[in-house]
Amino acid sequence: MGHWLERNIVEPGKLPLLLALGAFVLTFAVTRVITRLIRAGRGPFGNVKAGGLHIHHVVPGVVLVVVGGFGAVAGSGHHGFGAPAFAVVFGIGAGLVLDEFALILHLDDVYWTEAGRQSVEVVVLTAALVGLVLAGFTPFGVNDMSADELQDRGTVIATVAVNFLFALIALSKGKARLAIFGVIVPVIALVAAVRLARPGSPWARRFYRRRPRARARASLRAYHHDRRWAGRSRAFQDWIGGKPDPEAARLPGRR
Numbered sequence: 001m002g003h004w005l006e007r008n009i010v011e012p013g014k015l016p017l018l019l020a021l022g023a024f025v026l027t028f029a030v031t032r033v034i035t036r037l038i039r040a041g042r043g044p045f046g047n048v049k050a051g052g053l054h055i056h057h058v059v060p061g062v063v064l065v066v067v068g069g070f071g072a073v074a075g076s077g078h079h080g081f082g083a084p085a086f087a088v089v090f091g092i093g094a095g096l097v098l099d100e101f102a103l104i105l106h107l108d109d110v111y112w113t114e115a116g117r118q119s120v121e122v123v124v125l126t127a128a129l130v131g132l133v134l135a136g137f138t139p140f141g142v143n144d145m146s147a148d149e150l151q152d153r154g155t156v157i158a159t160v161a162v163n164f165l166f167a168l169i170a171l172s173k174g175k176a177r178l179a180i181f182g183v184i185v186p187v188i189a190l191v192a193a194v195r196l197a198r199p200g201s202p203w204a205r206r207f208y209r210r211r212p213r214a215r216a217r218a219s220l221r222a223y224h225h226d227r228r229w230a231g232r233s234r235a236f237q238d239w240i241g242g243k244p245d246p247e248a249a250r251l252p253g254r255r
Contacts, residue, residue, distance in 0.1 A: 014134055015083075015084060015087075016072070016083045016084055016086075016087035017087070017130065017133065017134060018134060019084050019087045019088050019091065020087040020088065020090050020091035020094070020130075021091065021127065021130045021131065021134065022091065023087070023088045023089075023090075023091030023092045023095065024091040024092070024094050024095045024098075024126070024127065024130075025095070025127055026095070027091065027092045027094075027095030027096060027099075028095040028098070028099050028123050031057060031095065031096060031099050032099065032240070032241055032242065035111070035242070036242045039112065039242070054109075056100055056103060056109075057096045057099065057100065058096060058097050058099075058100040058103060058104065060093075060096060061092075061093045061094070061095070061096025061097035061099075061100075062093065062097060063093070064089050064090070064092050064093025064096065065090060065093035065094055065097055066093075067086075067089055067093070068086045068087070068088075068089035068090025068091070068092075068093055069086075069090055071085075071086035071089065071090075072086040072087065072090060094126075095123075098119065098122050098123050098126060099119055099123065100119060101118060101119040101122045101123075102115050102116045102117070102118040102119040103116075103119075105118060112242070112244055112245045113244050113245060114244050116241075116244055117234070117237050117241070117244065119241065120237045120240050120241035121237065124240070125177065125180065128181070129180065129181070129184060132181075132184045132185065133184065137184045137185060138184075163182075163183075163186040163189065164183075166182060166186060166189035166190045166192075166193045167179045167180075167182045167183050167186075167189040169189075169192075169193040169203070170182055170189045170192035170193045172197070172201065172202045172203045173192065173193070173195075173196075173197035173198060173201050173203040173204070174197055174198030174199075174200065174201030174202075174203070174204070175192045175195075175197075175198065175201075178191070178192035179192065196214070196217055196218045196221055197218055198218065198222050199215065199218050199219045199222055204218055
């Protein structure tokens with residue numbers, strides 16, 4: 001079955017990646033449905049506890065990632081059922097782990113808080129990047145080079161270095177998402193690199209310090225961008241992962 005898929009549907013060698021991506025997305029979707037049902041007190045599901053300790057699903061996720069990763073490495077030179085199976089195991093584990101990315105980042109149970117939105121964002125970003133790789137994109141624009149250019153080691157190194165520089169500049173300008181996507185599609189990083197930096201970014205602090213007009217333009221552009229897209233982004237995240245709990249009101253003098 002796997003060989004038939006690679007011959008007729010999937011580019012040869014990419015079947016494990018496709019299966020891992022499918023398992024990753026499906027696991028995240030199912031996990032979010034279950035956690036939202038638990039949150040609403042509906043259905044037969046409940047939190048997993050052992051000895052009074054809440055076992056977060058990142059724990060089995062880590063185990064599955066380790067099993068799938070080492071299994072894939074051990075069987076990398078073999079063909080057959082092993083590679084697709086370990087790819088699915090890895091995808092399931094990655095879906096469980098990244099669904100609680102914010103918990104790992106903050107070392108706190110922030111799943112249903114505003115900080116928990118970071119998990120949804122990381123999952124969407126990961127799925128999009130893997131999808132681009134499946135579509136044939138190679139990091140730093142190497143896929144755009146001809147066969148003759150690929151034979152020239154200097155050309156390859158120069159291409160990677162220039163595109164990496166664009167991504168690095170975009171990151172320093174406070175445009176992390178565009179920088180990450182720019183690793184796969186260099187033109188995105190190029191556009192982000194030539195545009196104004198976001199206020200408060202390392203680039204703005206270093207190069208706009210004595211340029212009040214540039215600071216003002218950057219602030220105005222960031223304001224209009226956030227006003228246009230922030231609400232839509234939050235609505236999209238809420239649709240995928242569920243709306244965070246409202247923050248408790250704080251009394252004056254309380255932290």
